[in-house]
Amino acid sequence: MIGDGVPAGLAAVACSADGLIRGDGGSVSEYEELLDAVVRWAGRDRAGLAGALRPVADRWSGVHRPRAPAARRLLAVVRAAVRPVDPEFRAGEAGGRGWLETCQHEAVRLVIDERVAEVCGWLRGGVAAPMLLATPSRAGGAVDPRDLVMRLTEYEQAGARPGPADLGQALLRCGGGPAEADVLRAAAELALPEGPRVTAWLRQGGLPRPEWTVEQEPGPPQPPSRRRGARVGRRILVGTGALPGRGDFPRTFWPLFRPFEPLIGCRHLLLGHRERHAAAALPWHPEVVAARVLAEVAATADQDGEGGAEFLPALAAGDGPPGPAVHLALAYGLGARPDADREAAVAALAALAARGRLDGALLGGALARLVLLGTLRLPTVVESLRAAAGAAGGADAVWPVLAAALPGLLGAARAGTPPRPHPPLLALAADCARACGARGAVAGVAELAGRPGSSQTVREARRLRDVLAGG
Incomplete structure (x- = not known):
């Protein structure tokens, strides 16, 4: 239960955190909106945020922990928000500098974890940020270049500096071609030291596609x-x-x-x-x-x-x-x-x-x-x-x-290589071909349909052949 007297906004954040951590971390939008809300509230009312989230952290104070990786990351953020602010705390101690690349398959996870470690470092050190730059503009995770430039403008007005991991993730989420001319002009007018880099990135259209x-x-x-x-x-x-x-x-x-x-x-x-x-x-x-x-x-x-x-x-x-x-x-x-x-x-x-x-x-x-x-x-x-x-x-x-x-x-079956012709496969093909009005020939079907006998395989091959012939 969230304590009485908690502002409605903070109560909503705590309720969302509780539900997402109990579950699988939520959808991309739910997960990202919670991270952003915690960062925003930390800049407005750090003590109030800690009080609202403490019951959530207390539920996971034992040996049990969430099963889903996303829920575990959210719990780490909640715990960082509940702990006392230490102005001497260095963000690197949150885990962002102690990484070890144990295999090349972990690259994407390292990006995700570094950003969460950075948020935890802000919360522990009392760093106030206006919002998270990498909060998606669309459900799939993409960040609109216009949104990114607007957020950076708010950073500039607040006298804040972007977090390297948050900005890095935001840039990786921008793409699809060069940004529009007015967005590029607004990016070029940013006084932040990161302005030229952001402008160049948006001008090139994001990360190029590899071979x-x-x-x-x-x-x-x-x-x-x-x-x-x-x-x-x-x-x-x-x-x-x-x-x-x-x-x-x-x-x-x-x-x-x-x-x-x-x-x-x-x-x-x-x-x-x-x-x-x-x-x-x-x-x-x-x-x-x-x-x-x-x-x-x-x-x-x-x-x-x-x-x-x-x-x-x-x-x-x-x-x-x-x-x-x-x-x-x-x-x-x-x-x-x-x-x-x-x-x-x-x-x-x-x-x-x-x-x-x-x-x-x-x-x-x-x-x-x-x-x-x-x-x-x-x-x-x-x-x-x-x-x-x-x-x-x-x-x-x-x-x-x-x-x-x-x-x-079918060619492998003719050569005596498994698998043998599978009647349900041919039946599904005939059903789909009829439903979508497919016409033409598919290699191997006519030969199979022309075999003598009335096995299920031959019958389904004939049905498919006839459908493709317009019968």
């Missing part, structure tokens, strides 16, 4: 093993090239700018990096985020990985263009073992299709390749695709995926 490579694990495919890391040659991953400009960002941001080599393994792939807030850290670069956590997403399909089901829909909500890493993540999700992860993949597929960003050929090719490697089970994939096709307009989205996957799968 990428699609790589398969070396070695002949081997059956999955219960021993962690024993799988060989069964995953397809994506690497990214180096990005320029890291020297202007905090050192904890630097791993994000380094080349990412996906075939360099580590022992830290299941540390909860796959969360919606990872996708929101670089909303204009879903490929960079997806590539870094692709092995963790793959673990939901070929190992016992679970959790982070919100990641794929968040990735699909980003403003940047999806590429091979996003579509591979979607493919692994459609073949995942946990129900929640498959449902998340279906939702992400629908979201990408609704925005005209789903590349059916890319996804279908990835699915076929992963099935042929034995990484994904075809019945599981078909079940997920059928669920996606059942939504409004789903057949239009799923048919291009099936049309791209069928030639490879």
Whole structure:
């Protein structure tokens, strides 16, 4: 219970903090709005903020802690707000300087954690900031350049300096092309020392997109093993090239700018990096985020990985263009073992299709390749695709995926390579083709349909052939 006499605004902040920490940290908007509200109230009424949040911190004073990474970060902020202000406190002691890059997959998490550590340092040291610069302007995490310049203007008027991590995150959330001319003029008029850097960043349109490579694990495919890391040659991953400009960002941001080599393994792939807030850290670069956590997403399909089901829909909500890493993540999700992860993949597929960003050929090719490697089970994939096709307009989205996957799968079956033709796959393809009015030929279908006999496989192949012929 929030104590009597607490101002309504502070009571709302405490109530929000309690709910988000008890849960999974909330949506991107809820999480970010709470961080911003705590920073704003700390500048107005630090003692009142501490009093309002103390009951929330007290609930977690024992050995128990929130399970979700985002909730744990919010709890750290609440605890920092409750502790007494120490003017001698140095922000680096909050954890922002004690980082250790244990593997290259952690780059996005380091960015998220550094910003929270910076906020905790402000609260402990009594630093007053007008607001957080990186609070998203849109649900997917993007910051509008106009909003960023307006916030920096308020910083200037308040005589405050931006936090390096908060400003760095704000810049990473700006993108999509050069800012409008009036925004650039306003940025150039900023008297803050950071003004020229912000202006140059907005003029270039944000972080450039890196080059990428699609790589398969070396070695002949081997059956999955219960021993962690024993799988060989069964995953397809994506690497990214180096990005320029890291020297202007905090050192904890630097791993994000380094080349990412996906075939360099580590022992830290299941540390909860796959969360919606990872996708929101670089909303204009879903490929960079997806590539870094692709092995963790793959673990939901070929190992016992679970959790982070919100990641794929968040990735699909980003403003940047999806590429091979996003579509591979979607493919692994459609073949995942946990129900929640498959449902998340279906939702992400629908979201990408609704925005005209789903590349059916890319996804279908990835699915076929992963099935042929034995990484994904075809019945599981078909079940997920059928669920996606059942939504409004789903057949239009799923048919291009099936049309791209069928030639490879049927061709392998002709060559005697597993899997055998799967009747439910052909049935789903026929249903989707009829629902969306597809016409034309798909390699391998006519040959299969022309076989003698009346097996279910042949019957469904004939039905698909006839639908595509306009019958």
